[in-house]
Amino acid sequence: MRKNLLPCALSLAVAATASAVQPAYQPSEAILQAREEFRDKGFGIFIHWGIYSMLGSGEWVLNDPNIFHHEYKDLAGGFYPSKFDAAEWVSAIKKSGAKYLCITTRHHDGFSMFDTAHSDYDIIDATPFKRDIIKEIAEECKRQDITLHLYYSQLDWGRSDYNPIGRTGHEPDRDTSGNWDDYTAFMRNQLTELLTNYGEIGAIWYDGMWDRDELPGGLSPELWNLDEQYALIHSLQPSCLVGSNHHMAPFQGEDIQIFERDKPGENEAGLSGQDVSQLPLETCQTMNHSWGYRIRDNEYKSSNELIRYLVGTAGRDANLLLNIGPRPDGTFPPQAIERLDAIGEWMKDYAPTVQGVRGGVVAPHEWGVTTQKDNKLYVHIFETDDNALLIPYTGNKLKSAVEYKSRKPIKYTMTPQGPVINLPERDKNMADYVIELQYDKNLPYNK
Numbered sequence: 001m002r003k004n005l006l007p008c009a010l011s012l013a014v015a016a017t018a019s020a021v022q023p024a025y026q027p028s029e030a031i032l033q034a035r036e037e038f039r040d041k042g043f044g045i046f047i048h049w050g051i052y053s054m055l056g057s058g059e060w061v062l063n064d065p066n067i068f069h070h071e072y073k074d075l076a077g078g079f080y081p082s083k084f085d086a087a088e089w090v091s092a093i094k095k096s097g098a099k100y101l102c103i104t105t106r107h108h109d110g111f112s113m114f115d116t117a118h119s120d121y122d123i124i125d126a127t128p129f130k131r132d133i134i135k136e137i138a139e140e141c142k143r144q145d146i147t148l149h150l151y152y153s154q155l156d157w158g159r160s161d162y163n164p165i166g167r168t169g170h171e172p173d174r175d176t177s178g179n180w181d182d183y184t185a186f187m188r189n190q191l192t193e194l195l196t197n198y199g200e201i202g203a204i205w206y207d208g209m210w211d212r213d214e215l216p217g218g219l220s221p222e223l224w225n226l227d228e229q230y231a232l233i234h235s236l237q238p239s240c241l242v243g244s245n246h247h248m249a250p251f252q253g254e255d256i257q258i259f260e261r262d263k264p265g266e267n268e269a270g271l272s273g274q275d276v277s278q279l280p281l282e283t284c285q286t287m288n289h290s291w292g293y294r295i296r297d298n299e300y301k302s303s304n305e306l307i308r309y310l311v312g313t314a315g316r317d318a319n320l321l322l323n324i325g326p327r328p329d330g331t332f333p334p335q336a337i338e339r340l341d342a343i344g345e346w347m348k349d350y351a352p353t354v355q356g357v358r359g360g361v362v363a364p365h366e367w368g369v370t371t372q373k374d375n376k377l378y379v380h381i382f383e384t385d386d387n388a389l390l391i392p393y394t395g396n397k398l399k400s401a402v403e404y405k406s407r408k409p410i411k412y413t414m415t416p417q418g419p420v421i422n423l424p425e426r427d428k429n430m431a432d433y434v435i436e437l438q439y440d441k442n443l444p445y446n447k
């Protein structure tokens with residue numbers, strides 16, 4: 001029997017409900033405000049952590065054909081991250097200038113990193129550690145004023161009610177005797193726990209719908225019970241945003257649009273051809289090449305590259321969610337700490353040019369990007385050998401130009417295409433050379 005086709009009754013039900021007209025989602029005032037606050041935050045840290053970290057091969061290790069699911073589950077019995085300290089994590093994140101943290105509460109391996117009453121395959125029941133990691137992080141985030149977002153996988157590689165299975169998580173002996181409705185009920189129950197027991201949550205960050213992209217009707221919001229789940233989230237916490245890493249244009253009920261490993265409008269990693277919506281945008285990206293801890297992946301992007309990535313996302317009107325994969329002992333890899341520190345140092349001077357701003361009225365160019373706030377345009381120059389730069393914008397009247405950090409005036413000449421700025425001598429190795437242009441009135445932004 002082919003396991004990965006929708007059971008007949010289910011596909012008929014999906015077809016029937018798909019055509020039913022759903023009432024359009026009207027974001028509440030609280031959500032509209034939360035969306036703007038989210039845009040203002042600009043920079044967050046992603047954390048992928050689970051029992052897989054013990055194997056040091058990333059969070060997809062369970063898909064390795066040499067690993068049996070029943071053996072993988074036993075890993076939980078050895079999970080004891082003796083050096084885990086939520087205060088240390090959140091302090092390191094805070095120092096980087098990030099304003100929020102998004103952590104995996106349950107990844108595709110199905111293991112819950114929080115205390116759930118709906119499965120024994122969780123941090124409390126299945127590990128000797130028996131500490132609710134999500135609770136400790138939630139409390140520390142609150143103490144240090146960092147907003148907490150929760151990653152939640154819709155895909156599950158182990159449960160029998162994740163049925164039919166999609167294009168991942170195949171294992172010859174996998175039990176698929178369960179019923180999909182039980183699985184959606186399970187997700188609702190867990191989301192209820194997450195939104196009830198951990199204080200204020202800034203966003204639920206879904207991932208995994210793409211797993212069913214090869215099945216007929218496999219991506220329909222009805223199948224995944226999205227309307228009901230999104231409404232549940234918004235009713236339990238009226239300011240909690242909903243985002244999903246499904247690699248498609250947003251569905252109704254979603255509040256942010258997520259891009260994986262690409263800035264909006266780019267598609268180098270191959271997951272981001274979708275249209276860029278009017279919603280607040282977020283790009284998630286790795287520091288090295290991995291999400292979950294991978295012991296042999298030491299190919300980290302340099303601090304300067306990461307700073308440019310952050311500025312590059314801001315210039316495309318998006319937030320950056322930058323990932324760390326903590327080690328099994330509960331510590332961040334030293335390379336990650338080094339980069340958090342370097343970004344933090346840079347942020348001490350330049351945070352106001354990437355946070356609380358919007359993508360600039362001048363589109364990204366080879367040389368860099370622009371961001372803006374009110375009547376100020378921040379010109380971020382990454383690379384150019386030229387000594388003069390045309391800023392192709394003539395909409396408002398330019399009043400002054402200064403080097404952002406030193407406040408030294410910058411000379412420019414007006415042309416019909418816009419001002420041409422004289423670029424002074426500067427250290428070409430710096431991550432980002434920033435010039436502030438001040439206009440007579442606020443710059444346009446139409447979202």
Ligand code: GLC
Pocket residue numbers: 048059060207208245260284291
């Ligand atoms: C992908 C991967 C997943 C990771 C996520 C982060 O969806 O499946 O492992 O958590 O991207 O963006």
